[in-house]
Amino acid sequence: MSATGYNFAYLDPQTKRMIRRALLKAVAIPGYQVPFGSREMPLPYGWGTGGIQVTASVLGRDDVLKVIDQGSDDTVNAVNIRRFFARTADVATTDRTAEATVIQTRHRIPEAPLAEGQIMVYQVPEPEPMRRLEPREAVTRTLHALADYGFMHVKLYEDIARYGHIATTYDYPVMVNGRYLMSPSPIPKFDNPKLHRSPALQLFGAGREKRVYAVPPYTRVESLDFEDHPFSVQRWDEPCALCGADDSFLDEVVLDDAGGRMFVCSDSEYCASRQHAGHTGPAHRAQRGSLAAARAGEVGIEQGKPVPASNDTASARLGRGPASS
Amino acid sequence: MQANDRLLTPLLRVSGLTRHYGARIGCADVGFELWPGEVLAVVGESGSGKSTLLKLLSTRLAADAGRIEYALLGRGLTELSRLSEAERRWLLRTDWGFVEQNPRDGLRMNVSAGANVGERLMATGARHYGEIRAAAQDWMARVELDPARIDEAPSRFSGGMQQRLQIARNLVTKPRLVLMDEPTAGLDVSVQARLLDLLRELVTSFGLAAVIVTHDLAVARLLAHRLLVMQGGRVVETGLTDQVLDDPQHPYTQLLVSSVLHL
Numbered sequence: 001m002s003a004t005g006y007n008f009a010y011l012d013p014q015t016k017r018m019i020r021r022a023l024l025k026a027v028a029i030p031g032y033q034v035p036f037g038s039r040e041m042p043l044p045y046g047w048g049t050g051g052i053q054v055t056a057s058v059l060g061r062d063d064v065l066k067v068i069d070q071g072s073d074d075t076v077n078a079v080n081i082r083r084f085f086a087r088t089a090d091v092a093t094t095d096r097t098a099e100a101t102v103i104q105t106r107h108r109i110p111e112a113p114l115a116e117g118q119i120m121v122y123q124v125p126e127p128e129p130m131r132r133l134e135p136r137e138a139v140t141r142t143l144h145a146l147a148d149y150g151f152m153h154v155k156l157y158e159d160i161a162r163y164g165h166i167a168t169t170y171d172y173p174v175m176v177n178g179r180y181l182m183s184p185s186p187i188p189k190f191d192n193p194k195l196h197r198s199p200a201l202q203l204f205g206a207g208r209e210k211r212v213y214a215v216p217p218y219t220r221v222e223s224l225d226f227e228d229h230p231f232s233v234q235r236w237d238e239p240c241a242l243c244g245a246d247d248s249f250l251d252e253v254v255l256d257d258a259g260g261r262m263f264v265c266s267d268s269e270y271c272a273s274r275q276h277a278g279h280t281g282p283a284h285r286a287q288r289g290s291l292a293a294a295r296a297g298e299v300g301i302e303q304g305k306p307v308p309a310s311n312d313t314a315s316a317r318l319g320r321g322p323a324s325s
Numbered sequence: 326m327q328a329n330d331r332l333l334t335p336l337l338r339v340s341g342l343t344r345h346y347g348a349r350i351g352c353a354d355v356g357f358e359l360w361p362g363e364v365l366a367v368v369g370e371s372g373s374g375k376s377t378l379l380k381l382l383s384t385r386l387a388a389d390a391g392r393i394e395y396a397l398l399g400r401g402l403t404e405l406s407r408l409s410e411a412e413r414r415w416l417l418r419t420d421w422g423f424v425e426q427n428p429r430d431g432l433r434m435n436v437s438a439g440a441n442v443g444e445r446l447m448a449t450g451a452r453h454y455g456e457i458r459a460a461a462q463d464w465m466a467r468v469e470l471d472p473a474r475i476d477e478a479p480s481r482f483s484g485g486m487q488q489r490l491q492i493a494r495n496l497v498t499k500p501r502l503v504l505m506d507e508p509t510a511g512l513d514v515s516v517q518a519r520l521l522d523l524l525r526e527l528v529t530s531f532g533l534a535a536v537i538v539t540h541d542l543a544v545a546r547l548l549a550h551r552l553l554v555m556q557g558g559r560v561v562e563t564g565l566t567d568q569v570l571d572d573p574q575h576p577y578t579q580l581l582v583s584s585v586l587h588l
């Protein structure tokens with residue numbers, strides 16, 4: 001029981017068992033959308049209720065949770081979800097990707113490489129990658145059953161004919177294990193290559209649509225493309241203004257009314273830890289502005305809990321099956 | 326082997342095909358054989374069951390009774406109901422074509438002409454943009470559309486052009502059988518004539534077999550080797566086109582033929 005006297009991680013044991021069963025099925029059939037009985041959560045849809053239910057179902061007492069929203073640990077959404085689990089499950093939380101055992105995310109995959117034993121939980125608004133082209137659920141289900149995905153390439157063809165390149169930049173559809181077409185959730189296509197053969201277990205939860213799906217560790221994940229127009233990720237002309245990283249996803253930040261702006265890492269923890277390690281970007285010395293200062297001060301384990309050595313973590317729990325709560 | 330196959334088995338064999346809509350007959354006990362390269366016209370007045378028959382053939386409508394057998398490449402005559410859903414879909418998008426009366430029903434109106442023609446190629450595994458595009462342009466030229474208009478939406482094409490685009494979209498995988506429901510209806514007479522010429526040319530140059538539904542006996546005369554005359558959902562007369570039109574046996578066919586002045 002948590003400090004609040006309610007169920008550990010909010011959900012009752014039965015619900016968690018039900019969700020874990022759905023997750024095990026999802027892991028067994030990579031990329032396949034498994035229906036589950038989504039519960040009412042103390043948050044409106046669109047705030048990550050699907051991801052929260054998945055996290056609640058896999059979280060153990062010794063897990064260390066990181067929550068990111070658009071790459072930042074400090075948006076209202078990320079802070080709320082992290083507090084929610086700190087209160088209902090009394091788990092340690094962290095900003096550091098390397099120290100987290102469970103990472104719930106909306107819109108990004110961390111820049112720091114993931115490791116075996118870590119679990120990524122994605123908040124998914126629309127699990128069906130074909131929905132915009134085919135609104136009928138019965139039809140998309142049949143198309144999945146028959147692996148009949150040809151018309152997805154019609155969309156890509158049309159992009160190239162119209163813009164000279166594939167214009168989709170977020171939620172870029174992928175084939176999982178050569179079988180199921182999957183929405184990676186609205187991450188930038190920059191992050192798609194990180195899905196491929198990731199050592200981490202990746203779980204996806206859609207609350208409103210009542211679906212979970214999964215990419216088990218080391219699974220093949222390929223972005224749709226053409227042989228002569230291969231998939232490629234976003235690139236920037238300049239490195240991160242603060243940490244100098246030239247390998248991370250950059251956000252444009254407006255500095256003042258006069259049109260001043262700079263590009264900085266969207267993954268704030270990655271950026272800050274690079275700065276701590278002594279890396280600097282073009283704007284670092286010139287503009288030791290509020291942003292840089294604020295970001296540098298944010299890193300660290302929130303509650304100061306040590307990283308656990310025990311086994312009661314999400315990955316151990318999922319492997320152990322539905323017996324414990 | 327190919328030559329032998331051609332001699333020995335029909336491409337399509339239909340028997341006892343029946344479909345009711347509630348108590349009403351859609352079509353009843355229809356049977357025929359279609360040989361490779363042969364064009365069969367289905368004629369009859371409105372409501373006689375022509376479209377119903379075509380929908381049954383394309384398996385878009387389920388039959389109450391009857392068999393449809395098709396000579397699958399390398400497998401010989403196979404009853405379509407024996408195919409898995411995946412096999413059936415594959416057949417429909419590779420070896421068969423379906424041309425709708427209204428091109429808007431057979432085209433994707435929200436994507437370009439090139440995407441429309443290329444779709445079947447992509448659906449069957451083509452993954453080279455440049456090659457798909459080249460094939461689309463080639464097929465546009467074959468149906469007498471300006472390949473330079475490859476990136477235009479079908480809505481910017483005239484009715485006759487849309488119909489030609491729909492034909493290109495179907496023929497791009499070189500099917501052996503094409504089903505067409507009134508492909509020239511709704512077009513101006515002069516446009517109709519050109520489309521008919523084109524169809525006749527394509528049918529001969531590709532050795533296409535086709536079932537063409539029409540209520541226009543002139544279309545039947547121009548395109549079809551054989552005729553199937555339907556009334557009230559049943560086949561009342563069948564035979565070589567010229568024979569049936571020049572010497573109709575069934576009173577209904579006689580009425581149909583006599584109501585047209587020049588054939």
Ligand SMILES: Nc1ncnc2c1ncn2[C@@H]1O[C@H](COP(=O)(O)OP(=O)(O)OP(=O)(O)O)[C@@H](O)[C@H]1O
Pocket residue numbers: 346349350351352369370371372373374375376377378540
């Ligand atoms: N969806 C349906 N529901 C009920 N009855 C139908 C339906 N479709 C067709 N019918 C009936 O089945 C019969 C055959 O119709 P069908 O559309 O096959 O005729 P048709 O020969 O194609 O006519 P037309 O030349 O007008 O296109 C008609 O009596 C028609 O009213």
Ligand SMILES: [Mg+2]
Pocket residue numbers: 375376377
């Ligand atoms: Mg009809």
Ligand SMILES: [Zn+2]
Pocket residue numbers: 240241242243244245264265270271272274
């Ligand atoms: Zn940075």
